[in-house]
Amino acid sequence: MRPNEEPRAERQSSRRKDRSGESGPHKLAPLPFEEDGLEPVISRRTLAFHHGRHHKAYVEKLNAAVVGTDLEDLRLDEVILRTVDDPARSKIYNNAAQAWNHDFFWQSLKPGGGGSPPAELRKRIDASFGSLDEMEKRFAEAAIAVFGSGWAWLVSDDEQRLRVLETGNGDNPLVLGMTALLTVDVWEHAYYLDYQNRREDYVHNLIGELINYEFAAQNLRRAGSERGASSGRRESGS
Numbered sequence: 001m002r003p004n005e006e007p008r009a010e011r012q013s014s015r016r017k018d019r020s021g022e023s024g025p026h027k028l029a030p031l032p033f034e035e036d037g038l039e040p041v042i043s044r045r046t047l048a049f050h051h052g053r054h055h056k057a058y059v060e061k062l063n064a065a066v067v068g069t070d071l072e073d074l075r076l077d078e079v080i081l082r083t084v085d086d087p088a089r090s091k092i093y094n095n096a097a098q099a100w101n102h103d104f105f106w107q108s109l110k111p112g113g114g115g116s117p118p119a120e121l122r123k124r125i126d127a128s129f130g131s132l133d134e135m136e137k138r139f140a141e142a143a144i145a146v147f148g149s150g151w152a153w154l155v156s157d158d159e160q161r162l163r164v165l166e167t168g169n170g171d172n173p174l175v176l177g178m179t180a181l182l183t184v185d186v187w188e189h190a191y192y193l194d195y196q197n198r199r200e201d202y203v204h205n206l207i208g209e210l211i212n213y214e215f216a217a218q219n220l221r222r223a224g225s226e227r228g229a230s231s232g233r234r235e236s237g238s
């Protein structure tokens with residue numbers, strides 16, 4: 001055995017730990033609010049299961065699947081883009097996408113809601129949908145219409161127009177080349193304890209009372225500055 005080499009038994013034990021998903025490159029971020037911070041729209045019990053069991057399980061399964069592979073050192077978004085078209089890696093893709101989607105979902109919500117959209121976002125909403133009410137109506141319709149498990153999104157497309165989209169299972173706007181601004185999780189685990197089969201009530205309450213428009217505005221600004229940086233690089237020929 002070389003001087004600094006880990007003894008075989010310890011190496012094996014650490015690999016076993018990695019396979020169980022207890023450790024690995026991806027971490028379960030804490031909720032950005034208290035577990036009861038979204039009541040009464042989403043109960044503490046639902047959040048405890050949703051974040052502490054479902055979201056955690058996606059992160060653990062992802063860690064267990066990427067350790068020791070060429071994906072181990074990639075960021076979550078890079079894992080998603082690297083595996084989306086590879087059927088042999090669909091399990092990794094599904095868990096990576098669900099881990100990313102849940103991180104994004106928690107940030108899309110805010111106790112008490114985010115108030116009115118900041119001015120630049122509001123201008124884009126009005127230009128794309130006619131009014132904030134119309135955007136929220138279409139966002140809710142999309143979330144209610146998802147067949148089975150999935151997500152509704154507010155996105156900015158290639159032409160910088162805002163749109164509402166539905167995706168099934170773990171799919172998200174990253175793989176469609178769009179910028180996600182907000183999302184609503186409509187997997188049953190997101191609402192069943194509180195609303196049973198009344199997805200419509202969950203969606204209307206969530207969009208009416210918890211949406212974090214400041215987060216959407218930050219995503220829009222970030223996309224704008226990334227676009228500016230990449231067009232600057234193109235113009236300078238680098």
Ligand SMILES: [Fe+2]
Nearest residue numbers: 054185187190
């Ligand atoms: Fe979920």
